[in-house]
Structure formats: C-alpha cells, structure tokens
Amino acid sequence: MSVTDDLDEAVTARLHERIAAAVLEAAGASGDPSHDPATTLQLVAASRAAAEETSRLLRASIDGARSAGHRWDTIGSLLGVSKQAAQQRFGTPAGKTAADGGVGADGRPxxxxxxxxxxxxxxxxxxxxxxxxxxxxxxxxxxxxxxxxxxxxxxxxxxxxxxxxxxxxxxxxxxxxxxxxxxxxxxxxxxxxxx
Structure with missing residues (x-):
C-alpha cells in the first residue's frame, strides 16, 4: 500500500466491527438494545466516548504524520479533502500552543x-x-x-x-x-x- 492509498475494504470492515463491538461492550448491550431504554442511552454515552477517542486519535496521527515530514496535500488526500481543508482543520495543535515557554509551576524557566x-x-x-x-x-x-x-x-x-x-x-x-x-x-x- 502506498502512502496515499486508503485502507483496503477488509481492513476497514474489521476496524468498523471492532469499534462497534467495543461500544456495545462498554454499554453492556447484550441482545437487542431496543427492548431496554436504559441500554439505548448507554449506547449513546459509549458512542460519544468512542467518537471523542477516534477524533483524538485522528488528530494525534495527523500531528505524527506532520512531524514525520508528510505534506498537507498527502494528508488531505487520505482524509478525502483538499490540502487547504486539512490544514485549516488540523493545522493548529489541540490544547497548548508552542508560542511561549514561560515558567513552570515552581518558577523554573x-x-x-x-x-x-x-x-x-x-x-x-x-x-x-x-x-x-x-x-x-x-x-x-x-x-x-x-x-x-x-x-x-x-x-x-x-x-x-x-x-x-x-x-x-x-x-x-x-x-x-x-x-x-x-x-x-x-x-x-x-x-x-x-x-
């Protein structure tokens, strides 16, 4: 697989199955969740947590690819968006910025x-x-x-x-x-x- 190829269908299907299984397990869903209203809410909560984690993993993997020297056009191609769209969405690191070192809690530079x-x-x-x-x-x-x-x-x-x-x-x-x-x-x- 070249750098710009998407994952093949079998790998993508396994990934989807594993994520769905993890969400179902986290929600404690066994059998048909539509018979238990509380389980459907647990599925919502577990799905939200999975979405937050996959979003974090996506950002971290893009940060890693950029640190490894990959260009925005290559990353955009993998995401199915333009270079500009990828850079606008993921170009600013999440959390702290690297603008100023400042001082630590104990006053160390x-x-x-x-x-x-x-x-x-x-x-x-x-x-x-x-x-x-x-x-x-x-x-x-x-x-x-x-x-x-x-x-x-x-x-x-x-x-x-x-x-x-x-x-x-x-x-x-x-x-x-x-x-x-x-x-x-x-x-x-x-x-x-x-x-």
Whole structure:
C-alpha cells in the first residue's frame, strides 16, 4: 500500500466491527438494545466516548504524520479533502500552543524547541537532557522543556500500554497520558546538568 492509498475494504470492515463491538461492550448491550431504554442511552454515552477517542486519535496521527515530514496535500488526500481543508482543520495543535515557554509551576524557566521532526527530535532531546532540560509537553514540530539541575534522558516508544507498565517500573515517566502514535517518556539520571 502506498502512502496515499486508503485502507483496503477488509481492513476497514474489521476496524468498523471492532469499534462497534467495543461500544456495545462498554454499554453492556447484550441482545437487542431496543427492548431496554436504559441500554439505548448507554449506547449513546459509549458512542460519544468512542467518537471523542477516534477524533483524538485522528488528530494525534495527523500531528505524527506532520512531524514525520508528510505534506498537507498527502494528508488531505487520505482524509478525502483538499490540502487547504486539512490544514485549516488540523493545522493548529489541540490544547497548548508552542508560542511561549514561560515558567513552570515552581518558577523554573521553560522554552520551546522547534521545529523538531520525528527524524531529529531524539538527538536534540538527548543534547538538551544532558544540559538539564526535560520535556513537559509536546505537539506538532515542538517540545516544551523545563530547566532542572540534573540530567535527563528521553525515550520515544510506539504507544503500547504493556510497554508503558514495563517502562514505569524502570523509572520512566510518561510525559502525556493521551499519546498516539508514540509515547514520550523521561527519567532523571541523577547527574548534575552540564553547562
């Protein structure tokens, strides 16, 4: 499959079936839900939650594709819209913007590292981690880092809840809980920051 091909029909059908099954399971729907009015409302609530999550996954995957260097026309083609429509809808990151680093809750300085892509971000984070900077937030093409007096290491891992549990046992902290397609982790090294 090339970058601009849609998913094939069999993959799309399996994806639809799995999402529907997850919604039905979350709503506790067994059998015909039309016989139980409360179950129909549970289906509405479960469907809303599924829609919010798929919307979040779509935005995160687009952010990941942009960070990997893919162009808006390619993304628009996959979404079935124009380059301009894709950029207008998804061009502004959700949540925080990377405009200003500011200061952290404890008064430590913050700064924005940008532009960063999937190809260079880990090398930059390794260098900045030795200097005492650690990631506190991130988005498309940027990482927000905060100063500290010790060295840090950072890790980018394909998102996987099982790996998350293992990494947390090894002292890694997940930087943001809602993360896809990668999870970013950090941990202090217990060494003084380099100048």
């Amino acid at each position: 913050r700064r924005v590292l940008t532009p960063l892509t999937a190809f260079d971000e880990m090398a930059v984070l390794e260098r900045e981690g030795r200097r005492g900077w650690h990631v506190v937030d991130y988005g498309t093409l940027y990482h927000l880092v905060e100063a500290s007096d010790q060295q840090w290491e950072h890790l980018r891992q394909p998102w996987n809840p099982t790996a998350r549990r293992r990494l947390e046992k090894e002292g890694w902290t997940l930087i943001r809980t809602a993360t896809f397609p990668w999870g970013y982790y950090k941990r202090p090294l217990g060494l003084p920051a380099e100048p």
